[in-house]
Amino acid sequence: xxxxxxxxxxxxxxxxxxxxxxxxxxxxxxxxxxxxxxxxxxxxxxxxxxxxxxxxxxxxxxxxxxxxxxxxxxxxxxxxxxxxxxxxxxxxxxxxxxxxxxxxxxxxxxxxxxxxxxx
Amino acid sequence: xxxxxxxxxxxxxxxxxxxxxxxxxxxxxxxxxxxxxxxxxxxxxxxxxxxxxxxxxxxxxxxxxxxxxxxxxxxxxxxxxxxxxxxxxxxxxxxxxxxxxxxxxx
Numbered sequence: 419x420x421x422x423x424x425x426x427x428x429x430x431x432x433x434x435x436x437x438x439x440x441x442x443x444x445x446x447x448x449x450x451x452x453x454x455x456x457x458x459x460x461x462x463x464x465x466x467x468x469x470x471x472x473x474x475x476x477x478x479x480x481x482x483x484x485x486x487x488x489x490x491x492x493x494x495x496x497x498x499x500x501x502x503x504x505x506x507x508x509x510x511x512x513x514x515x516x517x518x519x520x521x522x523x524x525x526x527x528x529x530x531x532x533x534x535x536x537x
Numbered sequence: 538x539x540x541x542x543x544x545x546x547x548x549x550x551x552x553x554x555x556x557x558x559x560x561x562x563x564x565x566x567x568x569x570x571x572x573x574x575x576x577x578x579x580x581x582x583x584x585x586x587x588x589x590x591x592x593x594x595x596x597x598x599x600x601x602x603x604x605x606x607x608x609x610x611x612x613x614x615x616x617x618x619x620x621x622x623x624x625x626x627x628x629x630x631x632x633x634x635x636x637x638x639x640x641x642x643x
Contacts, residue, residue: 460636
């Protein structure tokens with residue numbers, strides 16, 4: 419149980435285009451999902467918290483107009499990188515938990531990640 | 538603010554024991570997680586501590602001291618497949634340390 423999928427697993431795009439990444443909880447409902455970014459040899463950096471039916475909460479320094487998050491249902495959250503540039507190339511990972519991280523014992527389950535390369 | 542520190546890299550021998558330390562300073566504390574991440578893959582959950590003491594789970598154990606803001610992950614009987622990055626994170630909205638790259642040598 420507690421499987422999280424992401425699609426696509428990798429994507430290459432031209433500078434200036436937009437890319438959409440999907441995150442799905444396959445066997446449980448997730449009212450809250452989290453989006454992380456990881457650059458090579460670095461740890462995961464939380465970008466935003468995605469809440470079903472409401473606006474996402476962005477971490478300091480993350481441009482909400484550039485990284486659009488939509489949490490349309492209890493099993494799906496999407497991250498759209500708008501007007502992507504080479505510096506946006508990174509490994510994007512989503513996670514989901516049963517209690518949205520509000521409970522300490524609430525383990526987060528990670529998707530397999532999406533490798534974005536912007537040319 | 539929040540600050541989580543881990544050694545950047547460690548090397549150990551197959552069959553040996555290795556301890557990866559993590560120190561943290563956070564404004565609130567809701568438990569500490571350890572994750573394993575192989576290159577190019579997403580993290581997988583290893584352990585969770587919210588009370589002081591040692592939690593043992595097979596070859597892996599995790600220890601927490603809340604008063605010292607300190608945790609460690611202990612890996613016994615190391616195998617080559619244990620070569621990975623080990624991430625310490627403070628929950629519930631996870632804040633990750635920079636990760637410790639463990640290399641297991643034959």
